[in-house]
Amino acid sequence: xxxxxxxxxxxxxxxxxxxxxxxxxxxxxxxxxxxxxxxxxxxxxxxxxxxxxxxxxxxxxxxxxxxxxxxxxxxxxxxxxxxxxxxxxxxxxxxxxxxxxxxxxxxxxxxxxxxxxxxxxxxxxxxxxxxxxxxxxxxxxxxxxxxxxxxxxxxxxxxxxxxxxxxxxxxxxxxxxxxxxx
Amino acid sequence: xxxxxxxxxxxxxxxxxxxxxxxxxxxxxxxxxxxxxxxxxxxxxxxxxxxxxxxxxxxxxxxxxxxxxxxxxxxxxxxxxxxxxxxxxxxxxxxxxxxxxxxxxxxxxxxxxxxxxxxxxxxxxxxxxxxxxxxxxxxxxxxxxxxxxxxxxxxxxxxxxxxxxxxxxxxxxxxxxxxxxxxxxxxxxxxxxxxxxxxxxxxxxxxxxxxxxxxxxxxxxxxxxxxxxxxxxxxxxxxxxxxxxxxxxxxxxxxxxxxxxxxxxxxxxxxxxxxxxxxxxxxxxxxxxxxxxxxxxxxxxxxxxxxxxxxxxxxxxxxxxxxxxxxxxxxxxxxxxxxxxxxxxxxxxxxxxxxxxxxxxxxxxxxxxxxxxxxxxxxxxxxxxxxxxxxxxxxxxxxxxxxxxxxxxxxxxxxxxxxxxxxxx
Numbered sequence: 001x002x003x004x005x006x007x008x009x010x011x012x013x014x015x016x017x018x019x020x021x022x023x024x025x026x027x028x029x030x031x032x033x034x035x036x037x038x039x040x041x042x043x044x045x046x047x048x049x050x051x052x053x054x055x056x057x058x059x060x061x062x063x064x065x066x067x068x069x070x071x072x073x074x075x076x077x078x079x080x081x082x083x084x085x086x087x088x089x090x091x092x093x094x095x096x097x098x099x100x101x102x103x104x105x106x107x108x109x110x111x112x113x114x115x116x117x118x119x120x121x122x123x124x125x126x127x128x129x130x131x132x133x134x135x136x137x138x139x140x141x142x143x144x145x146x147x148x149x150x151x152x153x154x155x156x157x158x159x160x161x162x163x164x165x166x167x168x169x170x171x172x173x174x175x176x177x178x179x180x181x182x
Numbered sequence: 183x184x185x186x187x188x189x190x191x192x193x194x195x196x197x198x199x200x201x202x203x204x205x206x207x208x209x210x211x212x213x214x215x216x217x218x219x220x221x222x223x224x225x226x227x228x229x230x231x232x233x234x235x236x237x238x239x240x241x242x243x244x245x246x247x248x249x250x251x252x253x254x255x256x257x258x259x260x261x262x263x264x265x266x267x268x269x270x271x272x273x274x275x276x277x278x279x280x281x282x283x284x285x286x287x288x289x290x291x292x293x294x295x296x297x298x299x300x301x302x303x304x305x306x307x308x309x310x311x312x313x314x315x316x317x318x319x320x321x322x323x324x325x326x327x328x329x330x331x332x333x334x335x336x337x338x339x340x341x342x343x344x345x346x347x348x349x350x351x352x353x354x355x356x357x358x359x360x361x362x363x364x365x366x367x368x369x370x371x372x373x374x375x376x377x378x379x380x381x382x383x384x385x386x387x388x389x390x391x392x393x394x395x396x397x398x399x400x401x402x403x404x405x406x407x408x409x410x411x412x413x414x415x416x417x418x419x420x421x422x423x424x425x426x427x428x429x430x431x432x433x434x435x436x437x438x439x440x441x442x443x444x445x446x447x448x449x450x451x452x453x454x455x456x457x458x459x460x461x462x463x464x465x466x467x468x469x470x471x472x473x474x475x476x477x478x479x480x481x482x483x484x485x486x487x488x489x490x491x492x493x494x495x496x497x498x499x500x501x502x503x504x505x506x507x508x509x510x511x512x513x514x515x516x517x518x519x520x521x522x523x524x525x526x527x528x529x530x531x532x533x534x535x536x537x538x539x540x541x542x543x544x545x546x547x548x549x550x551x552x553x554x555x556x557x558x559x560x561x562x563x564x565x566x567x568x569x570x571x572x573x574x575x576x577x578x579x580x581x582x583x584x585x586x587x588x589x590x591x592x593x594x595x596x597x598x599x600x601x602x603x604x605x606x607x
Contacts, residue, residue, distance in 0.1 A: 123599070124467045
């Protein structure tokens with residue numbers, strides 16, 4: 001159940017104390033967290049989760065509202081793969097679930113998944129392998145709530161390594177899919 | 183790295199009678215192959231230095247790179263009007279001798295004349311005069327090498343053809359169009375983003391390639407003379423691996439728009455692609471057979487990437503490669519009889535191979551382990567490919583048996599993705 005904490009900040013602390021004493025039922029009143037600027041007509045700007053500072057005994061649950069890039073800013077954005085593989089490993093399920101949630105709750109948000117390979121092998125086959133990695137991650141996102149229209153899977157094959165070097169350490173860092181906002 | 187190159191240049195200059203290292207062409211030659219090469223002497227053309235191009239050195243390097251000639255001591259001052267002392271040239275081991283001159287004309291062009299003699303028979307076999315602008319001096323030298331090549335072997339030379347390749351320097355990429363020796367070229371495209379898979383149209387007027395300038399792989403077609411370019415395929419996902427049909431009217435491409443990389447056919451003028459393969463595997467790197475009737479391509483439908491052949495209109499595919507678990511990057515010789523490709527062995531070594539399509543076992547062409555993208559010369563006698571040595575990407579040409587391999591001069595940039603242009607220049 002999503003809760004949005006909405007209150008108008010007039011003179012800062014005074015307003016907070018007033019709200020504090022009004023017995024607002026947090027469970028069913030939609031509220032919105034603000035950073036101190038006057039509330040706009042509709043909320044399209046980035047929203048920051050406010051910690052429940054200065055509201056006395058009423059517990060305020062900080063909520064990160066999906067929408068802007070800030071919502072997924074703190075999530076990991078890279079899924080790593082084994083050699084010659086495009087299987088999304090279990091380790092990355094939480095990462096994908098989190099992004100899928102963000103996408104599911106913000107139908108206007110779009111992302112691109114960029115697939116990559118390590119340097120070994122041909123450029124065209126690696127382009128296709130990177131594409132499979134990107135598609136695998138996009139499919140996982142779709143299974144967990146994102147819609148196809150929000151996603152494009154593309155590939156850079158071995159053209160954009162994240163790490164230079166011809167050893168397994170570098171190769172492992174290059175076999176990846178990156179999730180980026182559009 | 184630079185010191186090493188100079189040492190190599192000096193060794194070559196000393197050993198082969200070259201002038202000052204105008205042509206540092208590092209060559210690998212298997213011992214014993216010299217007996218099959220025609221020994222030829224190409225003397226300095228009179229006044230060639232004044233023209234700004236070492237005409238005779240270009241001709242010498244061209245003939246050697248073909249694998250069918252070797253240079254003998256070419257010192258001496260002759261020109262096309264000379265009467266050579268044939269016994270003394272026979273004494274140097276020459277079977278053929280060429281001498282000429284370069285004369286500046288009043289209008290700024292250059293008059294190049296030369297003669298070719300059969301030293302054994304003691305007679306002139308070829309004489310030519312060309313009038314060219316300064317900008318065309320290199321091309322004139324290549325044409326002379328072609329004429330000599332054809333006269334002495336009966337086969338067409340490829341010295342006046344062009345190459346396309348990609349360089350990367352400090353994070354910038356450039357698509358080059360050069361002479362067949364890798365030099366004298368122009369930049370067709372520069373980009374901060376990668377460029378891969380250049381493919382010449384059969385008439386040599388257009389280049390298709392893959393550009394990442396839009397944040398994804400897109401197939402572009404560019405008119406070489408005008409530089410005009412347009413995107414041929416920019417569908418959802420990756421668009422890549424363009425290959426022209428022999429009549430220049432269609433291209434096979436790899437598109438991932440239906441969820442996985444598959445082969446499609448698309449008109450050269452653009453239009454809706456027609457899907458050719460229908461597998462749940464990666465199908466990519468299609469190339470046409472020279473008769474236009476079939477496509478060779480890479481598929482991992484059997485579990486790992488192998489080369490297959492199917493009708494150009496689509497249909498069942500037959501597997502062509504059976505050795506090893508990773509065979510990619512097919513190229514077909516102009517006579518349709520030989521497949522060149524890259525095979526992975528020992529897990530991490532990638533090597534250019536050839537296979538007689540009429541039957542037989544594959545043979546390795548190189549002894550390097552980081553080979554990519556083989557491409558046939560239009561006379562079918564040479565391959566160009568990319569490889570890696572001492573941390574640098576570089577281009578090599580080789581005879582099909584791998585016995586004469588020449589490194590094309592690298593400027594210090596990483597060089598990759600070579601494509602050999604057609605005969606029509």
